[in-house]
Amino acid sequence: MTAHPTSDYSIDTVIVGAGVVGVAIARELALSGLDVLVLDQEKSPGQHQSTRNSGVIHAGFYYPANSLKAELCHEGKQELYRFAEERHVPHRRLGKIVVATEEGQSAKLEAMHARALACGVEDVTLMSSDALRRMEPELGGVAGLWSPSTGVIDAMALLDALQAEAGDHGATFSFASRLVGVDKHSNGWMLRVESGGSITRLNCRVLINSAGIEAPKVAQHIDAYPQERVPATYLARGNFFTCRGGAPFSHLIYPLPGPIGLGVHLTLDLDGQAKFGPDVEMVEHISYDVKPERAEGFYDSIRAFWPGLKQDSLMPAYSGIRAKTGKPGDPQDWVIETPSAHGLGGLINLFGIETPGMTCCLALGRYVAERLRQEDLIPLHH
Ligand SMILES: Cc1cc2nc3c(=O)[nH]c(=O)nc-3n(C[C@H](O)[C@H](O)[C@H](O)COP(=O)(O)OP(=O)(O)OC[C@H]3O[C@@H](n4cnc5c(N)ncnc54)[C@H](O)[C@@H]3O)c2cc1C
Structure with missing residues (x-):
């Protein structure tokens, strides 16, 4: 841990990953008044799972009744239909x-x-x-x-609507920006972000790892993170x-x-x-x-x-x-790891956010914001 880092930039909350889940979290946190930056290694949002899926709004009946997937799908589906209707996102x-x-x-x-x-x-x-x-x-x-x-829903139009709303509430997005290293310091996190062949250092209080299939790899970049927790x-x-x-x-x-x-x-x-x-x-x-x-x-x-x-x-x-995060066929639920699980203040990891992650993106955004509030990571006045 470094005591007092020198950074190129400082921002309150950084989200790694501009898939539908990362962008929905950004929207929710921006609506709560947080200063949010979303990083993505690609030139535009949703280049991985979020636009390479079946495009289905799931009803939520495949998952064990007490699982996070079941809980969030039930409400997430209704929220997504409402959002799509209000924001004119094509769906049927x-x-x-x-x-x-x-x-x-x-x-x-x-x-x-x-x-x-x-x-x-x-x-x-x-x-x-x-x-x-x-x-x-x-x-x-x-x-x-x-x-x-x-x-069914138009996944790209959904992403656009979420990004626009997050942006309207102050969230910023940085594309072609790949997180390559994270050091813990006394006030939060120092990120190393590679963009156009050079490295920028970025200071943040809260770091949210929403990097989809690469979330375990991002966790490996976090120096203080107990590596035995990184899922296969x-x-x-x-x-x-x-x-x-x-x-x-x-x-x-x-x-x-x-x-x-x-x-x-x-x-x-x-x-x-x-x-x-x-x-x-x-x-x-x-x-x-x-x-x-x-x-x-x-x-x-x-x-x-x-x-x-x-x-x-x-x-x-x-x-x-x-x-x-488990062998195909093994039952698995989403893992949303907060500081009380891994002991590192200001870090949230989202692992294994597979189907029905798109259906639940708004519910996942709200869930993450609630966890941040419970762990006092969203200040009370927000
Ligand atoms: C084949 C398939 C079918 C599916 N069908 C459905 C369906 O019908 N309905 C449904 O609800 N869900 C479906 N899903 C699941 C759904 O697509 C995902 O749950 C959802 O898209 C996850 O979004 P995400 O934002 O977590 O991940 P992603 O969309 O994968 O976004 C992660 C982002 O992180 C970025 N990233 C990774 N590493 C770094 C780094 N080091 N630095 C910066 N950026 C980084 C990536 O570039 C990427 O943009 C399906 C998934 C698949 C693969």
Whole structure:
């Protein structure tokens, strides 16, 4: 720890990461009157998970009832719909069907229904095969679960709206600015930020690590942070394919979740274009290439609920990499580490903010602000 550092700049609160979560936190803190700077290594916001996802506003019924994901998704979904309506962010409440394709899966569907109710998602209903057919004539399945409050949103427009509002309340953004080192000192943190080949030193009182899949790496840069707490990182790429000729569905269609992930599902964008994905491909490095041969694994999965899918109709679209801190398949909740957990005043780490992080961005922003208040990191007059 250095006693009294010399810095190039001083700012009260720095957020590392201009994904949808970092920007939503910035908005919330700026609304609370804090002086906030958001750093991102890329030239513009949302270049990683936040625009490389399925674009779905989740209803919140996949997660254990007492988990942070369940708690924040229930309220986060409603807040996000309200925000999108008020700020004219394109979105559509399309509704989603989770489909059981074999008789043996009906019990799982019923368990999912019970879990949804336990999570406070009360608008879901079970569907018979006749009801499925009436709603989606081309859908193959023996039973379904209908979720009317699932929807889709334009992720980039959401980010723009959040950034604009944060900026209107005084938050500043610095792009092409990569955090490369952090030293603790008596009044807070001294950050080393690389930009255009040179290093700038920046002094702050509160540091929020919202760096998505790279949050563990950012934690490694923090000299005083107990390195044994840095979670393992697993990079699980999810590939998406579009379908030549489109798909004959007007709702989102999901299979029952498998041991890993939610299963290859069909989502629709705001123009009604269908896309399928994401699968799970473990990778060593961050790279977003979609290998055309990954389509092979998609045909069987999709035909289980859409027998009419034509061979050779899938085309590579894009991919995203999930922020996993456990092996895919291991149950994991989001980790939001505050000073009372790691003992370092003025530091918050967000680890493993995978799905439904976009749905919950506003709720996550509020949650982080509440933690800061509880730990006396937001002064009382704010
Ligand atoms: C394939 C896939 C599908 C998904 N589908 C959905 C969905 O349908 N609905 C939903 O709600 N959620 C979905 N999610 C999850 C959702 O996208 C994420 O939870 C959310 O985007 C996380 O936002 P974030 O801001 O934490 O991370 P990110 O968007 O990844 O942002 C982190 C930022 O940190 C920056 N950064 C990293 N290291 C540094 C550094 N050293 N210095 C400066 N900047 C740095 C990066 O450049 C990046 O911009 C999906 C995710 C994936 C990958």
